[in-house]
Amino acid sequence: MTAATDDRLWTAVAEPSRLRLLELLLEHGSATPSRLARELPFSRQAASKHLGVLNRAGLVAGHREGREVRYEVDPERLAAAARVMNGVAARWDRRLAAIKRIAEELHAQGGSSI
């Protein structure tokens, strides 16, 4: 299943308007296609169609609400992946801060000429 799942994921976000939609959905937490379409340069039908693709890729989940479907991102998958990226970035921030401190200390001691 992995290769196929990957392909679906990649196809789902490779389209810029779908990525924008996903970003918007992240900002809202959950939303219906009409709600999202109000903030995007495309129709409710188009939003609906894009959300369907994201849904099949497992990135969002939908449940019926009256005549519409309300969608939300899968927080568990996203949080797990987000932690990976944030962890790496945070580690480098700490390391760069330490490099800065050490280099400035060394420079102040006249280390550049040693």
Add this chain to the structure above:
Amino acid sequence: MVADSVEREVLIEAPPDVVWRVITEPRHIERWFVDEAELDPRPGGQGLLTFRHTPTGEHLYRLQVVAAERPHRFVYRWMHSDGVHPAEGNSVLVEFTLTAEGEGTRLRVVESGIQALEWAEDEKSRYVQDHNNGWVRILGRLQDYAPEVAAGR
């Protein structure tokens, strides 16, 4: 565009050559990075990084220098398995760029190939690794929104 990467930078009030020494000399590396460092900072040179006190005990990582252009650019690969020649796909690439700015240095670091870093340790999760390739790729673009999500929303 490579989204499977993290970029960070900092402005340092010291000239590039001083910063170069801090990122390539073991006695300095041991102050900002690992508990014990051995490194031959020339292209093709080898290194050994030891982390002593991690939640999972002591860890040793081999490193191989890819490029060393003093004092502008220092690139290495690490996190590859023992006995494996580090290349794209089996290791993490770290690239430091040093640019003189006024009397100081802008130090930029790019770490890429992160899925290898995060998933390789868990031998049983080849599935996870495959599965996450596409997933991690898109995260570079979603990072701006990630903190609130990671905070448990």
